[in-house]
Amino acid sequence: MARDPFSSSLLADVDERGKKELLAASREVTLTDGQLAFSAGESGDQVFVCTEGTIALYVPSKKDGKERHVRDALPGDAFGEEAILPFAARQTLARSRGKSAAVAMPAHLVRRALSRAGAEEHEARIRRSVERALCSDVISASAIFADLSETERGKVVDASSVRMLEKNEYLYREGDPADELFLVASGTLTQTVDDVGRPRVLGYVSRGDAVGDSEASGKRPRQSSVLATGPSRVIVVPAKVVQWSAGKTAHLTRLPQLLPTAHLFRDRHRFEAAGSMLVIDGDSCLRCGQCSSACASVHDDGVSRLYRGGDKFEVPSLGATLLVPTSCQHCKNPACMPPCPTGAIGRNDALEVVIRAELCTGCGACEKACPWDNISMAPRTKDAPAPAGLAGADLAVKCDLCEGRAHGPACVVACPVTAIARVEPARVLPELGGGKDRAALPAAPRIPTLAIAATLAASMGATLVHPPFRASGVVALVALLTCVLYMLQKRLLFRYVGKDSVLAPSRGYLVHAFTGALTPGLLLAHSHGHVRANPGGIALTLALVAGASGLLAFALGRVLPRAMTRAEASSTGDDRGPEEWRALGVALLSALSGKSELTKAIFERVLGPYDRRLAGPMSFALSGRTQRQERTRLTTSIDALLEGRGRDKQAEVAEVAAVVVQRRAHRAKTTLARVLAGVVVLHVLAVAASLGLIVAHVVEVLR
């Protein structure tokens, strides 16, 4: 007999509305003997209430790994309630004893309900115990306090406290008085020093690292600033305690020195948080947009959950450049989840972040909460479930990993060059402790260019024979239709073929390349070399144009993506180009405003002409230089021109030069993107016109 979950003392004060909301968003879990509801150390986002059977809670010992029994949760008892603290890790593991059942409730909803019911003491109590456990964990693991006895360490724990930091919040700043040492419990922080008005990154600290230690023992103020790159928690140990503990131990406490690491990622936190991140290999992405398009076509509302524009990251260890498009990255600690007032956002058993349409009110809180704009609001389709009375409300949509579709994420399947994949960065990037395996990242398939060229040559050889008209016509038509099928396959596959495709578009691309190389020869052979101004003849001419433009697109697709990736600082979708260009214009004006006469003169003589040079963007794109290299080149040439004059104005000039280079890069990128897109348009138009005329040709031949 299942117990009412609200008989639990934790939830006793929850009001009717809270109960309703909690019930709507919670799910029932049945556990077999020995099955775990959760284990210690994992980040929890659910509070459980036992409804049947017994669930035993254990604390695993740090030393020998043995489990110490804490208590049993019987029907009506809550467990895992530490999850109501944001970003708290499980302190215990919960194992079913015999068969049992529990209700799992979204922790943030429980927090809301409790808070409304005025039950802050619950939270305070849980907070105290969770924070103490956390302090104890981190302090025991730290090298600074390694030599203390258990009781001495207990004193350190007593004196310490936990501090939550939001993204971009300073832990401390250069020059602040230093009277604390910090141990990072979760998250990543950036340590910077002020370098003439701009922050220079010294390195990153994350779980287990200590910061502020160099000053905490002396009387110096802070020598650097520490900024949270994402929601983080640190254990605060007062300086006095540190000094006291240093006196207790005979050994010299040595801390691992923070090495000045290279600036690998602008947004390291993002990579660490991601559970499944969509990444595009910048060197092979054709910028065709099949990924977005496929996404839009698998969803009933026709709204793509994927926008191709996003950030660009270098992965030096693997020699790859990754473009991270705007698409849900299924965070391990989703920032969108706590703000959702109805618990519509949750994580399923595979730890994927899901939005439940039947609970989503369309309030947009998650859209604003996502730091990377990966959630958008879309009109709710008629069939989509909705909360009572909100049938017309918008629906928050984001990547659902094409849940329930056998082919997996449509964007990944749709990519003609397999340049896109879903990965867990922490596992595949050596910079984050992943294995050094380039194959884990997406990369273009090996394209047998030689074989394709051979096919093309062979098909041209076929023009020497004069095959029978009808048979050769049928063969050529089949080849041409196979080529065209590729486009329809890409467009229609996901919309109308719900199951796994016989031919993934990446294979389709190869088949297309081969048939494309074959078809012109077959058509020419069919014509016996006669090209007349009749439907057949014009169709043949157009088919040859299509073949040539296809060949050009193929060749450009092998060369231009690399150039584009090098030129661009971040990958903006083509449709945001005008916006970006306007912004760069404003940036140039403000970079120049209020600057010295020298800077303006340099702009007049060097940077302005550089900015206006018509061939500049293309020469930059084809030079293979990155923006940084181009900037250095430009400033070096200016320095040579100045011959040592105006040293104090170098920063000003560099600022303007940076904008001018950005403008050139923008133009280079857009030009290349237009070339890539334009060749495809020409190709499609030629094929289409040819196809139409072939219809006429067939009609007249059969008549």
Place this chain on the structure above:
Amino acid sequence: MSAQATRSAARSGDVWRQRALLSALVVTTALSAGGAVAALGSTGARSVGPLALPHQRAKVACASCHTTSDGPATCVGCHDPGQHVSTRKAHRTLMEKGVLRCATCHPAHGEAYGVSFAGDGHAKVFHADAVSEIETGPSPPKGTIVPLVRTERCAGCHNGKSPADPIARCLDASGFSRCWDEHETPLSPRGATGVCKAQHGETRYVAWEGAGRAMKADLPKASARGGYEGTVLPVSLASVLAGALAYVLVSRKGRRRVAAAAKTAAFAAPVKRLPVVNPVTCLGCYACVDACPFDVLEIKQYVAVVARPKDCTGVILCEPACPNGSIVIHEGEAQEGALRIDEHGESLDARGLFVAGDLTGLPLIKNAIAQGARVIERIRERKKELAREADVDVVIVGAGPAGLSAALSAKDAKLTVRLYEQGDLAASIRAFPRDKLVFDAPLTMPVEGPLEFQSAKKEELVRAWERIVRKHGLNVQTRTRVLSIVKDGDAFRVTARQARADAPEGAEEDHVVRARAVVLATGKYGSPRPFEAEIAPDAAPHVHRFLSDARSFEGKRVIVVGLGDSAMEAAVALAKQPDTKVTLVHRGEDFARGRKRNVDEVRHLSTRGLLDLRLNTFVRKVEPGLVHLVRVGAHTADIVEVDAVLVLIGGEPAWALAEGAGLRRHENFSAPRTSEDEHLVTEDSRGIA
């Protein structure tokens, strides 16, 4: 709601590009197929060229000539090889070898021409796909047929241009050989006509001439190549262009921006309107909090509460943002201290007197711009009802966002306008700290009128406005203070005094003008709040009421008075200048109000010793180079050496001027409070931005 959805749906141009490609494919294929098939239907032609008409009429099937699938066509089924074969020896030899065929000279497709004479002066000309009848004059006997062979057909063996080639004599410019196969080489060059006649006899000659006339009369009109070049090529080109157009149209659809939202109320509601949140249904989702540009709402305990009801302007953006209808708007009594103006910004007590901008109680630059434009629109509508005799249509007081917008709109509406400004153009915006970003929230409010407004840095905004003013040729009378506005009959008599820049201090010039309408756009800080310190006369030039550019204080010692956002922002900006020593003086005990960012920054600079923060302190006296600072409750002054004093304690609206003109407030108006706390409220730069 739908605007949001449109934004995200329009976000991905990729989706539209794929759709555009598919539409281009469909359009082009359909048009080229349809067009070419239709062309076939109209010409009745075949792919290899139209069949000669007699063949068409005889319903000759492909297989009757093309007996093998790829062998040469054979004509022997119908045509007698004995009769029709060429008599020329060379031709015969070639035919026996199989190199020359009937179709070598007379292809059955595309160009089967010939002239068939009826014997009565008429002939039929056979074109590729048609027959026309013409008069030929003298003609050979009935049944005579002159085949027309394209000269290119002979090019395999003959060179028509070489005089040595026998065929050269028989060709003319028509491009056709009208020769008969039994002709022989002319004997001597005695003039073409004579030679032909002599060689081939009268009949042949007449037929030759008749065929020549027939061709001249008719051939140019007929489509030379059987209608294909005439139709199919243009059809296919047109289909390609149509496909390209389809591509452009569809892909552009994805780029279309969200249309401007409907007009919102441009003036604060005269009655108090307040959102009321139902705490039972409120989700605590922040939708309303984010929608309100005036920070009226706040989330407490996961429920929205009306935290600053005083700031509510009654524009109501929160209600539509609420996802589940938890917000209702209650209309209450008349706004406390609200101006007695109608929904067009016109005073209820002094008709013809209009108000725009911050003075109306509705903050934000964007609103000010919209109000300026609305007010002028109303004046233009009401021009006939306003005073007949006046010097100008409208006098505008204040050249801030509202005043400029009004003046530009007035110029557009062809009203005569005079614009007075006591300081500089857009002085309130100039007073922002350097590089301050001027936000353009709320996004849902459209900007009306010619004055542009985008999110920009303050310097860019001021520059842009200066450009617009220059472009419109607007005359802004700066440094001109309006002394009084008096109702004079139907019109207003406006007295203004201009400080002359080219003359010594004190030289001033008074303007008096009669205006049909007056727009008060003096803003919230029309008169600076009085600074109660004693200022020595020769110290006055060192006391500033706003900071236009922190860089001008580089290396100076500056005292900033006040602790509102503008004072804090100024102090921070100054402290970041090299060698600038900043002292921030405030009478209160602690930070009473202000943005967290500013407070944090001031605290941080203060702990680092980059800024000297003196609370509980006020300025008693300013002397040249010296300032007397006194701690609250103390008697002795701390004398500090300074180069400049920045007094950033805000200002007050120019009430005296407005009331003199006849503007009144609602009855429950209470006099503006002057407590320290209140000056921080009015000083909040949110009020300006």
